[in-house]
Amino acid sequence: xxxxxWRQIVLVVTVVLFVFWGMMGCSKKEETIKLGVAGAHSGDLxxxxxxxxxxxxLVVKAINEKGGINGRKVELLVEDDACKPELATNAATKxxxxxxxxxxxxxxxxxxxxxxxxxxxxxxxxxxxxxxxTDLTLSGEYPNFYRTIAYDDAQAQLQVKYATQTLGVxxxxxxHDKGDYGKGAAExxxxxxxxxxxxxxxxxxxxxxxxxxxxIVQKVxxxxxxxxxWGGYHPEASKIVTLMRKEGMATLFxxxxxxxxxxxxxxxxxxxxxxxxxxxxxxxxxPMYIEAKKAHQEAYGSxxxxxxxxxxxxxxxxxxxxxxxxxxxxxxLAKALHTEYVDTPVGKISFDKNGDATGIGFSVxxxxxxxxxxxx
Amino acid sequence: MGYFLDxxxxxxxxxxxYALIALGYTMVYGIxxxxxxxxxxxxxxxxxxxxxxxxxxxxxxxxxxxxIFIASIVALLYSMGYGYTIExxxxxxxxxxxxxxxxxxxxxxxxxxxxxxxxxxxxxxxxFPSLIPDxxxxxxxxxxxxxxxxxxxxxxxxxxxxxxFFIKFTKTGKAMRATAQDRQMxxxxxxxxxxxxxxxFIIGSATAALGGVLIASHIGQINFYMGFIxxxxxFVAAVLGGIGSMPGxxxxxxxxxxxxxxxxxxxxxxxxxxxAFIFLVLILIFRPSGILGRSDTQxx
Numbered sequence: 001x002x003x004x005x006w007r008q009i010v011l012v013v014t015v016v017l018f019v020f021w022g023m024m025g026c027s028k029k030e031e032t033i034k035l036g037v038a039g040a041h042s043g044d045l046x047x048x049x050x051x052x053x054x055x056x057x058l059v060v061k062a063i064n065e066k067g068g069i070n071g072r073k074v075e076l077l078v079e080d081d082a083c084k085p086e087l088a089t090n091a092a093t094k095x096x097x098x099x100x101x102x103x104x105x106x107x108x109x110x111x112x113x114x115x116x117x118x119x120x121x122x123x124x125x126x127x128x129x130x131x132x133x134t135d136l137t138l139s140g141e142y143p144n145f146y147r148t149i150a151y152d153d154a155q156a157q158l159q160v161k162y163a164t165q166t167l168g169v170x171x172x173x174x175x176h177d178k179g180d181y182g183k184g185a186a187e188x189x190x191x192x193x194x195x196x197x198x199x200x201x202x203x204x205x206x207x208x209x210x211x212x213x214x215x216i217v218q219k220v221x222x223x224x225x226x227x228x229x230w231g232g233y234h235p236e237a238s239k240i241v242t243l244m245r246k247e248g249m250a251t252l253f254x255x256x257x258x259x260x261x262x263x264x265x266x267x268x269x270x271x272x273x274x275x276x277x278x279x280x281x282x283x284x285x286x287p288m289y290i291e292a293k294k295a296h297q298e299a300y301g302s303x304x305x306x307x308x309x310x311x312x313x314x315x316x317x318x319x320x321x322x323x324x325x326x327x328x329x330x331x332x333l334a335k336a337l338h339t340e341y342v343d344t345p346v347g348k349i350s351f352d353k354n355g356d357a358t359g360i361g362f363s364v365x366x367x368x369x370x371x372x373x374x375x376x
Numbered sequence: 377m378g379y380f381l382d383x384x385x386x387x388x389x390x391x392x393x394y395a396l397i398a399l400g401y402t403m404v405y406g407i408x409x410x411x412x413x414x415x416x417x418x419x420x421x422x423x424x425x426x427x428x429x430x431x432x433x434x435x436x437x438x439x440x441x442x443x444i445f446i447a448s449i450v451a452l453l454y455s456m457g458y459g460y461t462i463e464x465x466x467x468x469x470x471x472x473x474x475x476x477x478x479x480x481x482x483x484x485x486x487x488x489x490x491x492x493x494x495x496x497x498x499x500x501x502x503x504f505p506s507l508i509p510d511x512x513x514x515x516x517x518x519x520x521x522x523x524x525x526x527x528x529x530x531x532x533x534x535x536x537x538x539x540x541f542f543i544k545f546t547k548t549g550k551a552m553r554a555t556a557q558d559r560q561m562x563x564x565x566x567x568x569x570x571x572x573x574x575x576x577f578i579i580g581s582a583t584a585a586l587g588g589v590l591i592a593s594h595i596g597q598i599n600f601y602m603g604f605i606x607x608x609x610x611f612v613a614a615v616l617g618g619i620g621s622m623p624g625x626x627x628x629x630x631x632x633x634x635x636x637x638x639x640x641x642x643x644x645x646x647x648x649x650x651x652a653f654i655f656l657v658l659i660l661i662f663r664p665s666g667i668l669g670r671s672d673t674q675x676x
Contacts, residue, residue: 178646204644204645204646205645205646206645206648207605207645207648207649209601209602209605210648211390211393211394211591211595211605211606211609212386212389212390212393212591212594212595213595214386214389214390214525215383215386215387215636215637215638215640215641215645218379218382218386218641219640219641219645221382222379222382235501235599238501238596238597239595239596239597242595242596242597243595246522246524263500263501266503267501267503267596267597268596269503
């Protein structure tokens with residue numbers, strides 16, 4: 001008999017507590033804006049995810065000290081996905097069930113892709129500081145996805161655009177080092193060159209560390225191209241460009257961020273003059289960049305890690321959109337993101353129809369007087 | 377035709393470098409049946425030494441001919457010292473051990489030297505100045521090949537001739553041939569085998585270092601890892617030509633250089649190495665002891 005009474009008491013208490021908690025949850029939801037931060041916070045890729053958490057903490061702290069957004073404080077909900085798609089869907093489900101308003105994340109492209117469907121079903125805006133997979137925005141499958149980093153193809157597209165429109169290249173050779181990075185970049189360059197109607201006369205890989213590259217240089221000379229696009233890093237690039245110049249070839253040479261490095265100029269010395277390279281836009285003189293870096297140093301006692309500035313910018317852009325829209329409604333937020341400009345450490349940005357930030361990304365550099373000079 | 381000639385010369389240049397390294401492999405193998413895997417590192421050390429010496433002399437403002445001469449001489453001497461020491465430290469104590477032990481010791485030496493240079497010098501690529509001057513008398517040929525290519529080919533040819541003369545006509549050369557044929561018998565007739573082995577290592581190291589200096593000057597940069605791939609390729613060339621045979625090493629190197637060059641030029645550079653190794657396999661199927669290798673049965 002006692003037993004049954006105890007059970008009833010426990011049941012009543014539990015029910016009461018549940019209702020109470022539920023009410024607490026309801027009342028809280030009215031007050032705060034919930035900013036979810038999801039990404040790799042543990043495991044071997046944690047170093048790519050943690051800086052974004054720091055960035056979000058700094059942005060939110062600054063906003064809350066000023067009284068929040070339209071009188072509402074911002075609350076952070078941090079979820080770890082360890083860069084794994086299956087954990088990313090768990091993290092997303094958890095954030096959605098906790099009533100998150102907007103999400104900053106995820107970090108890895110694969111994890112982001114897996115989680116996006118869940119957010120899309122709940123009409124939640126997601127903004128990544130680091131997922132560079134081209135399809136995430138350009139496929140049009142994820143209208144709720146935005147990012148503050150340039151996508152993978154952007155660099156190749158810029159190379160081809162500059163080569164065809166500014167340099168007037170009609171015939172090009174594409175060389176690479178057979179590595180993941182180099183061959184990937186070379187294949188993209190080839191694809192966009194062909195779309196632009198440029199004849200890719202040569203597409204070949206060379207072996208890094210080989211004794212001599214004369215044969216391939218002879219082949220480039222015979223192909224009679226206007227431009228050599230290099231996919232790979234600076235050691236082979238400097239050897240090839242040196243051999244080309246010693247051979248008396250004036251063929252233009254262009255690489256990507258793999259050669260946009262002072263070491264390339266040191267290695268190729270005077271032969272590096274006039275070489276083009278694309279690389280991330282230099283934003284380190286932006287006052288907000290300097291301010292964000294200083295805030296990080298003060299709060300965490302170290303220099304910021306990878307994607308910190310993109311994360312900082314994304315958090316600022318999301319919260320700015322909420323402020324401008326005056327609500328956390330999906331349609332209103334999307335409109336604000338597309339139309340409003342916001343000052344961030346990576347520059348003054350808005351978002352295009354695909355969800356990619358405008359005014360960020362890559363620039364073309366040229367070696368002049370032993371230095372990379374930013375063009376345009 | 378011009379293109380063919382370009383590829384021919386670029387293959388010849390590459391083959392000459394392989395030959396300078398392959399000579400060391402094949403001489404050492406001929407005498408003590410050891411594959412000296414640390415040989416590629418000697419090539420790298422030669423290039424580094426020349427770079428350091430050239431750098432110092434440039435600061436003192438010496439003229440270019442003096443710099444190239446002294447840098448090469450110092451690099452050669454220093455590498456000879458390395459070759460001699462490596463043999464004494466890593467191989468001599470194992471002379472009567474099973475051959476595999478000496479082989480493992482050679483691989484260990486190779487790794488040690490690579491990492492030693494990595495730590496003592498740098499892991500970065502270093503700019504190597506074009507030491508080889510643009511000789512006036514070669515400029516009339518500059519439409520065919522660059523002066524540095526001519527210098528590499530001519531230097532290699534001179535080294536070959538000198539080495540052949542040395543082996544064929546000097547007393548030490550005779551002692552080396554005797555040791556290669558039968559070490560115990562050579563000992564019995566009063567040849568100082570240890571001295572012969574040391575000399576072999578010293579000569580091999582000198583030619584490898586010369587190769588290192590020449591190629592670094594041609595390509596324009598070096599790093600601690602440059603000896604690995606070059607060493608492997610030269611080893612392949614030595615096997616291709618018939619390991620133990622000196623003309624074989626040269627022939628094998630040139631064949632390998634041309635194969636790579638023509639394949640890159642007429643087919644694709646993507647599979648340059650694959651093709652070179654397929655060629656090696658084919659030759660070894662039809663001539664198991666290499667192009668010029670002696671086909672007599674090995675004493676095991």
